[in-house]
Amino acid sequence: MTAVHIRPVSADDHAAWLPLWKAYLQFYKTELAEGVSEVTWQRMLDTNEPTNAALAWRDGKAVGMVNFIYHRSNWSIRNACYLQDLFVAPEQRGTGIGRQLIEHVYATAQANDCDKAHWLTHETNATAIQLYERIAERGGYIQFRKAL
Template sequence: MTTIAKITPADRDDWLELWRGYLAFYEASVADDVTESTFARIVADEELHGAMARDAEGRAVGIVHWLSHPATWTASTYTYLEDLFVAPGTRGGGVGRALIEHVKSCAEGEGSHKVYWLTHETNATARALYDKVATSTGFVHYEIPLGR
């Protein structure tokens, strides 16, 4: 059975392993100070939130991070699911779905209007799940990197 709980300071090592796995999956890197800041903000649980999935033996098998923000098309907020990662050996077992459901429940609890997220178009495994639990909007994502 999978359990989902808020990320705490005691989860740091497990979180770091999953975070590094997530970055490796996307062939990305983040400076160590940014990783430390990210973990601290998740643990503070003020603007940035995080939860960890553990299997029946207590092993960390997934993480999710999200934030809520004001929106112009509703009087409430939108919830952005920013990061979702499930350890490769446990994919397809319901962990991703449980993490999404956790974020959905938290968003509903705070009165958010919707939960949304992005994924890479080549991430077929994740998209198979997303197509079951959400609706693809057809929007194309653009971004402008800023000089930081």
């Protein structure tokens, strides 16, 4: 297998990012209101926004994506990085791309003066949890939320 190259998205990458984004939403059995994906994409391209994205490329094809957001914390002077979305094409799983995407986020966040990276996954995502337990630590917190 050829090497994987990870780089931030550019305006020319929408057609590569969108199928991965849609597959990610389908994986989590969710749908978004019309226009949300387009606004999300525009935020990723806007340097004034804290939203970022990168794609993993193999043989000229996007095979993974990661979307992440820098945010303030009341527990630190420095920002934190929330890794919100991570997806690797099913046929590429188990090849290290997920780990490479997370390590890209770590490096990018550190270069942008963040003091931590954090994320969530669904409790049924056992394969991802195996990876996450090797490259991060569980914080022990339970998430609560209410749609508004």
